[in-house]
Amino acid sequence: MSNKELRTLLKFEGISKILEVGPATYNRVLKEVSFAVKKGEIFGFVGQNGAGKSTILKIAMGYLKPDSGEVFFYEGDNKILPKQFVLKGRCGFLAENFQAYDEMTVEEVVNFAVATKKAATELSENEILEVVDRIGIRDYFPKKMKQLSKGMRQKVGLTLAVMGNPEVLILDEPASGLDPLHRYEFKNLIKELNAKGVTVIFSSHLLEDVRDLCDRIAIVHGGEIVEVLDLSKLEGDLEEYFVKRIKKIYLSKAEEE
Amino acid sequence: MKCEKVRALVRFTVKEGLRNKLLLALLLLSVVIFFGAIMLGRITVDDTARGVFEFGHFVIFIGIAAISVVYPIFNLRREIETRVYHTTLGLGFTRSEFLFGKFIGYTILSWLIYVIISLLFVISIKMFGTLPKNFFTSIYGLFIEIPVIVAISTVIAALSSGTIIAIFLATTFVIIGHVVGLVLNASRIEFYMAQWKVPALILSFVFPVLDYFNLEDFVLAPGIMPWHYYVGLAAYALFYVMAFLGFGIWRFEDKDLL
Numbered sequence: 001m002s003n004k005e006l007r008t009l010l011k012f013e014g015i016s017k018i019l020e021v022g023p024a025t026y027n028r029v030l031k032e033v034s035f036a037v038k039k040g041e042i043f044g045f046v047g048q049n050g051a052g053k054s055t056i057l058k059i060a061m062g063y064l065k066p067d068s069g070e071v072f073f074y075e076g077d078n079k080i081l082p083k084q085f086v087l088k089g090r091c092g093f094l095a096e097n098f099q100a101y102d103e104m105t106v107e108e109v110v111n112f113a114v115a116t117k118k119a120a121t122e123l124s125e126n127e128i129l130e131v132v133d134r135i136g137i138r139d140y141f142p143k144k145m146k147q148l149s150k151g152m153r154q155k156v157g158l159t160l161a162v163m164g165n166p167e168v169l170i171l172d173e174p175a176s177g178l179d180p181l182h183r184y185e186f187k188n189l190i191k192e193l194n195a196k197g198v199t200v201i202f203s204s205h206l207l208e209d210v211r212d213l214c215d216r217i218a219i220v221h222g223g224e225i226v227e228v229l230d231l232s233k234l235e236g237d238l239e240e241y242f243v244k245r246i247k248k249i250y251l252s253k254a255e256e257e
Numbered sequence: 258m259k260c261e262k263v264r265a266l267v268r269f270t271v272k273e274g275l276r277n278k279l280l281l282a283l284l285l286l287s288v289v290i291f292f293g294a295i296m297l298g299r300i301t302v303d304d305t306a307r308g309v310f311e312f313g314h315f316v317i318f319i320g321i322a323a324i325s326v327v328y329p330i331f332n333l334r335r336e337i338e339t340r341v342y343h344t345t346l347g348l349g350f351t352r353s354e355f356l357f358g359k360f361i362g363y364t365i366l367s368w369l370i371y372v373i374i375s376l377l378f379v380i381s382i383k384m385f386g387t388l389p390k391n392f393f394t395s396i397y398g399l400f401i402e403i404p405v406i407v408a409i410s411t412v413i414a415a416l417s418s419g420t421i422i423a424i425f426l427a428t429t430f431v432i433i434g435h436v437v438g439l440v441l442n443a444s445r446i447e448f449y450m451a452q453w454k455v456p457a458l459i460l461s462f463v464f465p466v467l468d469y470f471n472l473e474d475f476v477l478a479p480g481i482m483p484w485h486y487y488v489g490l491a492a493y494a495l496f497y498v499m500a501f502l503g504f505g506i507w508r509f510e511d512k513d514l515l
Contacts, residue, residue, distance in 0.1 A: 019515070063343060063514040086349065093347035100341040101269075103276040108269070113348050115265035120349030160344060 007074070009039040009168065009199055010060060014069035017055055017223075029055045031223045032069070037201055039074075039167075042194050044210045045203040046242060047220035053203035054096060056220070057172050060201065061093050062086055073168075085168075089120035092166035096173040098157030100145060106156055107141035117164035128163050135159045135189065151182035158186065162193065169193065171202035175209050187212055211238045221249055262350055263358040270362025271369075273332075280328050284370050287320030291374060295381050309385050310392075313378050314473050318399055321371050322431055325406040329363040330423045333414035342514065353506040360404075360411045360502060367403045391475050394482050398472035401494045405465055406431055408498045412505030416512065430464065437461050438468020465497040 017030040030052050037043045045053040058064040059071055062083035072079040073090075085091055101109050114128050121128075132138055137159050140152055148156065154174065161169055169190075175183050183206075190213055194200055204210050210217055211231065219227045219242065226249060234241060274280050291313060298312030336342045346355060375396055382388055410427040417423040440457040469490065475482050 019513070058343075058514070061343075061347065063346070065511070065513060086347070087351060089349045091347075093343065095340050095343040095347075097340075098344065099339055100344045101273060104269075104273055108272065112265055112269045115268075116262050116348040116350065119259050119261035119265070157344065160348065164349075 007039045008036045010037040010071075010073050010201070011079075012036070012056070012059070012069065012071050015056075015059060015066045015071055016068045017059065017064060017066055019055070029223050030059075030066075033223070033225050034069075035218055035225055035228055037199060039199055040194070040197055041215040042190065042200040042202075042213050044214035044217040045201075045220055046205070046207060046210055046217055047203075048246070051220040052223040053220050054172050055223075057170050057201065057203060060170055061091065087120070089117060089164050090167045092161035092163070092169045094154075094157045094161040094169075094171045094174050096176070098153055100157070102146040103144060105142060105144055106137060106148070109145060109156065110137070110141070110159065113160045113163055121164045123164055127165070131159055131162045135162070150177045151179055154178060154182065154186070158189065162189075166198065168199045168201065171200070173204060174202055175204060175206055183209065207239045207242060219245055221246060258351065258354050258357065262354050263361070266345070266350065266355065266358030267362045267365065270332075270359055271365050274328065274362065274366040277328070277332070279331055280324070280366065280370075283320075283324045283327060284373070287316075287324065287370070287374060288377065290320060291316050291377065292381075299385060309382055310389065311473070313381060314395060317371075317374050317378060318471070320374065321367060321399060321403065322406055324370055325363075325367045325403055326410045326424060326427045326431060328366065329359070329407055329410040330414040330420060330427060332363070333359060333411060334417075334420040334423060337415070337514075338420075346514070352509050356411065356415055356506055356509055357502065360408055360498075363411060364404045364407045367407055368400065371400060371403060391481060394475045395472045397487065398470040398490070401490055402467060402470035404498050405434075405467065405470075405494050405501075408501040408505075412501050415505055415509050431467060433460065434464045434467030435471070436468075437464055438466040438471075441466065442468070465493070469493060 012033050012035050015030055015033040016028065018026050018028050021027045033052070033056060045056060047053050055064060059066055060082055062081065062085075072081060073085040074080075075085075082091075086093075104112075110129075110132060114125055117123065117128050118125060135155055135158060137152075137155050140148060140156065143152075145153065145156070154177075158171075158174065161171065175186050178186060187209060190200055190202075200213070202213075214231055217229050217231060217238075218225045219229065227245065229241075231238070294312040294316035295309050298308035298310075301308060336345070342355065346352065350358070379388065379392075382392070406427075409430045410423075413423045413427045413430070414420075417426060437457050437460045440453045441461060443453075472482065
């Protein structure tokens with residue numbers, strides 16, 4: 001993180017969230033979550049299934065409203081709400097298991113995104129379309145979305161997220177299920193975008209990718225951030241560290257009980 | 258609300274709809290039932306042209322109402338349940354632009370289907386007689402009713418928790434909207450219906466009286482419908498469309514998008 005800016009871009013302060021998981025059944029999915037993402041860094045969330053990683057990302061996008069606490073992006077010294085930040089076209093998002101618009105061709109989906117981004121930003125069509133060739137999805141243009149493999153779909157999803165030069169990319173499990181070639185390409189793209197100043201926030205189960213890409217990570221467990229870790233200071237294997245950390249939590253909980 | 262973004266979403270929704278197998282199946286089913294009804298009207302009513310008109314008109318109403326309820330709900334609920342709307346919103350749409358664009362797209366699709374079936378209707382009537390003088394008045398009624406039904410369905414789909422419950426609620430709205438009008442009319446004429454007048458009046462403030470859009474009776478009437486009635490009907494529809502969409506957007510803005 002040596003040549004990266006240290007200004008805070010996104011801040012969660014004491015965010016809690018309760019979700020209805022069934023008829024009259026509620027689950028506290030986030031408990032007093034606080035962290036800050038700095039401009040220009042790659043920040044990862046790791047944790048088990050159901051730990052609350054996706055919920056954090058959805059709150060950052062303004063899709064979910066926290067029950068308590070504050071979340072905001074910084075625009076200079078001003079705080080702005082996630083919804084407003086996203087609307088200015090400054091945030092790209094890739095949902096987990098991106099699957100969309102089955103009957104449409106890739107070209108139609110891309111044209112739709114271009115028309116929208118053109119209205120949301122001041123970029124020209126050509127500037128927005130640059131990313132199509134960079135990610136290499138032009139060959140898929142005549143194909144329908146439902147005909148694409150998972151890797152191809154993720155590439156299209158990533159293209160939509162990256163279109164319009166967003167300042168922040170929020171990616172939910174972007175590399176899960178990708179073959180090694182697509183994963184390699186994905187990692188390169190993230191590194192390239194980050195080198196251009198794009199802040200990347202993502203969740204992943206793939207600790208190898210997290211180790212390769214992230215400057216810092218937050219370990220999420222049971223709706224809480226148990227640790228924010230600077231990976232440049234971590235000696236040894238991340239997977240080993242993660243497993244030890246989670247085991248430690250389980251042990252301390254067992255002792256408490 | 259940015260027009261360019263809404264326009265892009267409308268175009269996309271219409272294109273998607275035109276390739277949707279469910280919509281195509283509903284259209285084919287409506288056409289088949291329509292021709293069945295035409296044949297039935299021809300056989301069972303002495304005045305062939307009148308039989309064809311009445312049966313055809315009724316079936317078209319049922320078909321279009323069903324399409325205007327089912328397609329928006331299936332499409333929007335699918336977008337919600339498969340999290341596609343996260344992608345759409347992630348492109349930079351406000352939730353109001355999203356809901357409004359979807360509503361217009363679904364309305365155009367229902368109108369397109371209505372135009373197709375209405376053309377078949379015109380051809381069928383011409384085959385068995387002459388087109389009634391006020392034929393297009395009845396066509397206009399349902400044309401104006403479609404956005405109201407689509408607005409109800411779109412809003413319910415966006416706010417409800419499941420497809421089946423949304424279809425049930427939207428259908429109930431449409432049925433009550435028609436029944437209230439029928440009860441109000443009947444309570445003026447039929448003595449035994451008078452007891453329902455007050456509840457029907459109360460309901461007519463909450464629900465749009467969709468039976469106002471049923472202009473079938475004008476078709477065989479000797480005079481023509483005054484122009485201000487057309488305008489009034491359009492204003493009435495617009496009021497309820499705005500009311501439903503306004504409420505839907507207000508609630509959708511605050512909704513957690515899981």
